[in-house]
Amino acid sequence: MTLRRQPLLMLGVAALGVALPLVVPDYRAQIAMLWALIIMAQTWDITGGQTGYNSFGNILFFGVGMYASVVVQRDVGLDYFPGLVLGMAVGAGIAAALAVLLGSMILRMRGHYFAIATLGLGIAAGEIAGGWDYVGAGSGLSPPLFPAPPATANLFFAYLFFGLAALVFAALALLYRTRFALALNAIRDNEDKAEAMGLHTNLYKITAWAVAAFFLGLVGGAMGNMLGFVDPRDTAFAGATFGVWMVLMAILGGKGTLWGPVLGATIFHITQELLWTHLLGWQRVALGVIIVGIVVFFPQGILGWARTRWPARHGTNERGSERA
Amino acid sequence: MSAQLTVQGATKRFGGVTANEDVSLEVPEGKVVGLIGPNGSGKSTLFNSIVGYHPVDGGSIRFEGREITRLRTAQIARLGLIRTFQQTHVFVQMTGLQNMAISDAEAGHGLFRLMRPVSAETRERAEALLAFCGLFGKRHLMAGELSFGQRKLLELAMALMVRPRMLLLDEPTAGINPTLINGVIERLQRANREFGVTLFVIEHNMRVIMSLAEHIHCLAHGQLLASGPPEALRNDQRVIDAYLGAR
Numbered sequence: 001m002t003l004r005r006q007p008l009l010m011l012g013v014a015a016l017g018v019a020l021p022l023v024v025p026d027y028r029a030q031i032a033m034l035w036a037l038i039i040m041a042q043t044w045d046i047t048g049g050q051t052g053y054n055s056f057g058n059i060l061f062f063g064v065g066m067y068a069s070v071v072v073q074r075d076v077g078l079d080y081f082p083g084l085v086l087g088m089a090v091g092a093g094i095a096a097a098l099a100v101l102l103g104s105m106i107l108r109m110r111g112h113y114f115a116i117a118t119l120g121l122g123i124a125a126g127e128i129a130g131g132w133d134y135v136g137a138g139s140g141l142s143p144p145l146f147p148a149p150p151a152t153a154n155l156f157f158a159y160l161f162f163g164l165a166a167l168v169f170a171a172l173a174l175l176y177r178t179r180f181a182l183a184l185n186a187i188r189d190n191e192d193k194a195e196a197m198g199l200h201t202n203l204y205k206i207t208a209w210a211v212a213a214f215f216l217g218l219v220g221g222a223m224g225n226m227l228g229f230v231d232p233r234d235t236a237f238a239g240a241t242f243g244v245w246m247v248l249m250a251i252l253g254g255k256g257t258l259w260g261p262v263l264g265a266t267i268f269h270i271t272q273e274l275l276w277t278h279l280l281g282w283q284r285v286a287l288g289v290i291i292v293g294i295v296v297f298f299p300q301g302i303l304g305w306a307r308t309r310w311p312a313r314h315g316t317n318e319r320g321s322e323r324a
Numbered sequence: 325m326s327a328q329l330t331v332q333g334a335t336k337r338f339g340g341v342t343a344n345e346d347v348s349l350e351v352p353e354g355k356v357v358g359l360i361g362p363n364g365s366g367k368s369t370l371f372n373s374i375v376g377y378h379p380v381d382g383g384s385i386r387f388e389g390r391e392i393t394r395l396r397t398a399q400i401a402r403l404g405l406i407r408t409f410q411q412t413h414v415f416v417q418m419t420g421l422q423n424m425a426i427s428d429a430e431a432g433h434g435l436f437r438l439m440r441p442v443s444a445e446t447r448e449r450a451e452a453l454l455a456f457c458g459l460f461g462k463r464h465l466m467a468g469e470l471s472f473g474q475r476k477l478l479e480l481a482m483a484l485m486v487r488p489r490m491l492l493l494d495e496p497t498a499g500i501n502p503t504l505i506n507g508v509i510e511r512l513q514r515a516n517r518e519f520g521v522t523l524f525v526i527e528h529n530m531r532v533i534m535s536l537a538e539h540i541h542c543l544a545h546g547q548l549l550a551s552g553p554p555e556a557l558r559n560d561q562r563v564i565d566a567y568l569g570a571r
Contacts, residue, residue: 180438182418182426189415196375196413197427197486198401203435256417 009259014166021158028154032226034269035161039168039219040242041249041261043212046172048247049255050181051208052188053107053114057121059243061213063236064098064125065091065220067135070143070230080147088221095217096210103206110191126237141230157226164222168215169262175211176258184208188256252294254303263302328353328490328522329374329405333383336366336373343369345546346383351490356516356523358537358554360530362567366546367526368410371492375407376400388489402429404489410498410526412475416468420459420478423467424450427485450485457481457511473500477508484515490522491515497532505529509536534558542566 017035021028040062047053069087076083106117130138146153175181183204186194194201224230237243245268253264271290275283298305327350336344343366351357359367373380376397384393392400415423425431425442428449432438454460457477462470467478476496483491496512497505509532515521527533533540534554542550542557544566550557557563 175439177441178439179426179431179442180435182422182442183433183438185418185422186415186426189417190413192377192397193409193413193415194426195397196401196407196409197482198398198406198429199426199433200398200435204438207435 010169013262017162017166021155021162025151025155028151028158029226030269030273032154032157032161034266035158035165036219036223037245037249037265037269038165038262039161039215040246041253041265042168042172043215043219044246045250045255045257045261046184046208046212047205049250049257049260050176050188051184051205052111053205053209054111054247055118055209056115056239056243056247057118058212058216058246059122059237059239060125061095061099061216062220062223062242063122063129063232063238064095065217066224066230066236067091067129067141067220068094068217069221070141070224071135073144073225074141080144083144084221084225088218091221092214092217095220096214099210099213100206103209104202107202107205107209122237122239122243126233126239129232129236136230138232140232140235141224143225143228143230146225146228153226157222160222161219161226164215164218169258171211171215173258180204180207185256248291248294251301252298254301254305254307257301257303257307260301260303267302326353327351328388329524330386331370331374331383332385334370334373334380334385335382336369336378337381342546344373344380344543347543347546347548348383349541349548349551351522351524352539353522354516354520355539356512356525356537358533358540359524359526359543360528360533360540360557360563361543361549365543365566367543368494369546370543371407371494371526374400375405375492401486402433404486405492406483406486406488406490407492408476408479408483408494408496410494412472412479414467414470414475414478414482417466420454420463420465420467420470421447421450423478423482424454424463424485427482429486453481453484454478456484456514458507473504476500477511480508480511480515484519484521487519488521490524493523493525495526495528497527497529505532512536530558 020031044055044058047055068091072087072090073083076086078086102121106114109117129135135141183199186199187201187205191201224235227235230236249264249268250261251264252268253262254260272287275286279286300308329351331347331349334344334347347370359370361367372378374385376392376395376399380393384391386392387403387405390403392403425446428446431443431446451460451463454463457480459474459477459481462474467475470478480496497508500508512523513536516523525533525536537554540552540554540557541548542563549566550560550563
C-alpha cells in the first residue's frame with residue numbers, strides 16, 4: 001500500500017462503511033461481523049505482529065468484555081442504550097485491567113513460552129464462567145432485548161461496529177506513528193538489544209497488551225448484544241472460532257502492518273461465507289486447506305510479501321520515502 | 325585520575341566452570357582501555373556481568389561511584405553504560421533511521437515521552453551520527469539488509485545516539501573487511517576524543533588494540549593475568565605464554 005494513497009483508501013473504506021448497510025440491507029449482520037473481525041485482527045496484531053509476542057489467549061478479553069457488559073446491563077437498570085454504553089465501557093476497563101495483571105506475570109516469558117502460557121487463558125476462563133452461577137453458569141446469559149425490530153437492530157450494530165472499527169483504526173494509525181511503535185518493533189526484532197539500549201521493555205509489552213484488551217473488551221460487549229446470547233464456550237470464550245481466526249486473519253493480511261489485518265479479515269470473512277454457502281458440510285475442511293495454504297505460501301502475509309516484492313513503494317529502498 | 329568503572333573481585337560460575345575468578349580492574353574516565361585474552365578466558369562473561377546481563381556470584385561492580393552489581397541491563401544502560409555485542413545486534417526489520425530513533429535516550433524512554441512521533445532534533449542527530457559512521461546513504465534500508473561490517477557500524481552509531489558515558493565494545497573489528505578496520509579504529513578514536521566517551525574494548529586483533537588502547541588488561545583462565553600499557557604487555561612473558569602456550 002503506497003503511503004501517499006492511504007488517505008484516499010481510508011476515505012473509500014469509510015464511504016463503504018456508511019453506504020453498505022443501506023445498499024445491501026440483507027447483509028447487515030454480515031457487515032457488522034466483518035468490522036468486528038477487522039478489530040479482532042488489528043488488536044491481535046499489536047502484540048502478535050508489532051511486538052512479536054504471539055498470544056493465543058486474546059479471546060479472554062473479548063469474552064470478559066461480553067460478560068461484563070451483559071451483567072452491567074442486567075443489574076444496573078438503565079435503558080437499553082445507556083446501559084449498553086456503560087456495559088461496554090466497564091467491560092473494556094476490566095479487560096484492560098486484566099491484561100495489566102496477567103501481563104505483568106506472563107509477559108516476562110520470551111517468545112514461544114509466552115504463546116504457550118496464553119493457550120490456557122481462554123479455556124480456563126470458559127470453564128470458570130461455565131461454573132459460576134452469578135453469570136448464568138453453563139446456560140449463559142441473555143442481554144436485554146433490543147428495543148426495535150431485528151432489521152433496525154442489525155442496522156444499528158452494522159454502524160456501531162463500523163464506528164468501533166474506525167476508532168480502533170484511527171487509534172492504531174496514530175500509535176504506529178510514534179516512537180512507542182518503534183519500541184515495540186525493537187522488542188520484536190531483538191529484545192536483548194532493546195534492553196541493552198535502556199528500553200523499559202516489560203512496561204511497553206504490558207501497555208501494548210492492555211490497549212489490545214481494551215478494544216477487544218469493547219467489541220465483546222457489543223458482540224454479546226448483537227448475537228443476543230452469551231455462552232461461555234460458543235460465543236464469549238470461543239477459542240476455536242474467534243480466538244483462532246484473529247490470529248489467522250492478521251497473518252493472512254500481513255503481520256506488523258496497519259492495513260494487513262484489515263485486508264486479511266476481509267478476505268477471510270468473504271471466503272468463509274462463500275464456503276458456508278457453497279460447500280456446506282465441507283466448510284471446515286476447506287477452511288483448513290486455506291489455513292495451510294496461507295502458512296505455506298504467504299508466511300509473511302499478503303502485505304509482507306508485497307513489501308519484499310516492491311520495496312521502493314514502501315520506502316525501504318535507498319531513496320526512502322516521507323516516512324522516518 | 326579517578327576510576328569511572330571499578331570491578332572488585334568479580335566471580336562468575338556456570339555450573340562447575342568458573343568463567344571469572346576474583347577479577348579486579350579499573351577503567352579511568354575518558355580513556356581507551358583494552359581487554360585481551362585467549363578464547364574462553366572470560367572476557368565476554370566479564371562484560372555480561374558488568375552490564376547486568378547475568379548476576380555475579382561474588383564481588384562488586386561500581387560505575388561512577390554507584391553500586392551497579394545488582395542492577396539489571398536496562399537500568400545500567402540508562403546510567404550511560406552501554407555495551408555492543410560480538411555478534412551484531414541491531415533491529416533487523418527496521419530501517420537504519422528507525423534503529424537510531426529508538427536509541428535516542430534524550431527523547432525519552434518513559435511511556436508518555438514515547439507517545440509522539442520522531443522529532444526533528446532526533447532525526448537530525450541520527451542523520452549526523454549515521455553520516456559519522458558512513459551509513460547516511462543506507463539510512464532507509466532495513467538493518468537486516470546491511471553487511472556484517474555495516475551492522476557493526478550501525479550498532480556503534482546507535483550506542484553513540486544514547487550519548488553514553490562509557491561504551492563496552494565486544495570485538496568491534498571482528499569479521500570486518502580488513503580495509504574497513506582502519507575506518508572503525510579512526511571512528512572509535514574520534515568518538516573517544518570528540519564525544520568524550522570512555523571506551524572499554526575486547527579485541528583479538530593485536531594491531532588494533534595496540535594502536536587504540538592506552539591501557540590493557542589481560543585475562544587468562546578467568547583470572548586477571550596482567551595489566552599495563554600496551555608496550556609493557558606486548559613484552560610480558562606471561563601474556564605471550566598465555567596466547568602461545570608456555571614452552
